[in-house]
């Protein structure tokens with residue numbers, strides 16, 4: 001789960017990492033109230049879960065109330081790479097002498113943690129990696145030994161951070177490592193980590209990805225979940241325990257198994273259609289799951305046809321067929337449904353559906369035929 005910048009900064013603050021004072025605002029008036037409280041100048045920042053907000057006009061400095069109104073008004077509602085800004089973070093503006101980069105993430109092949117540090121921050125690290133790779137100092141960290149202050153000191157020297165920044169940065173990186181490990185992050189990134197003209201070091205941005213596998217020991221993550229879904233379809237699916245990702249096409253997809261669901265998207269594309277979603281209903285394709293899946297897809301106004309692609313393995317196709325019929329009694333579905341049913345007990349399954357077929361419930365013998373039919377109905 002990715003956090004918004006303001007949540008990431010709150011997370012950092014728990015581990016003693018220095019951030020600027022600030023608060024969230026959902027309206028221009030709220031932004032103004034925050035600015036008046038923390039004092040000018042302030043920086044107004046779009047809260048969306050994508051990088052490059054600065055370049056997209058989502059980060060602006062304001063020296064007075066008038067500028068807060070102007071920038072907050074412009075940034076709210078702004079579309080940044082498909083993410084519409086609904087919330088702002090307003091913080092005390094910092095003077096910047098230097099911008100550094102720091103992050104911890106997993107190095108999966110080496111079974112270690114990987115620290116990345118650069119004296120050239122502020123810009124995208126991918127760009128630094130491409131144009132100036134020697135400007136990034138990598139640190140491989142044994143998860144059993146962890147990161148101590150001595151190692152951190154050597155690291156900031158090797159990365160050639162400014163002398164005056166080194167001691168503070170070394171201490172901050174140990175805290176960031178603690179946040180990353182104890183806080184169960186997959187990624188903890190600060191870009192930029194800044195040095196101010198009066199020689200203090202602190203985090204100006206926060207990018208945190210939490211490891212969902214650890215959510216059982218973090219009841220406090222629940223508050224992040226509330227803001228997680230911008231897509232109402234995904235929220236609806238999550239409430240029903242479905243593995244769903246919203247897309248922007250017209251063919252609703254239901255498949256059992258993530259691999260088959262991915263292939264289904266490919267085949268729909270291949271025959272000239274566009275998928276409205278990814279949805280893997282997993283092994284147990286009973287009436288409850290099928291009804292929930294159809295409900296979520298039916299709630300999507302872009303959907304013009306539904307492609308149910310089931311390959312029975314442990315899942316038996318006759319059970320799926322019964323599940324579909326029962327689900328259709330519970331929810332009324334606007335779009336025609338095209339089914340491809342194959343695998344274990346496929347003949348029995350098709351037999352169960354046969355008396356119920358009509359122009360809204362169609363079966364096709366192969367995945368390709370079914371994709372063509374569903375796409376034709378959608379177009």
Ligand code: GDP
Pocket residue numbers: 043045050051052053054055059092093094095096099122123191192204205206
């Ligand atoms: P991103 O573009 O999404 O990574 O957003 P950032 O939070 O990293 O902000 C982008 C850029 O805005 C930073 O690299 C800084 O150059 C600038 N910026 C952000 N906060 C401040 C601030 O408090 N003062 C000043 N002078 N610049 C800031």
Ligand code: MN
Pocket residue numbers: 191192205
């Ligand atoms: Mn940034």
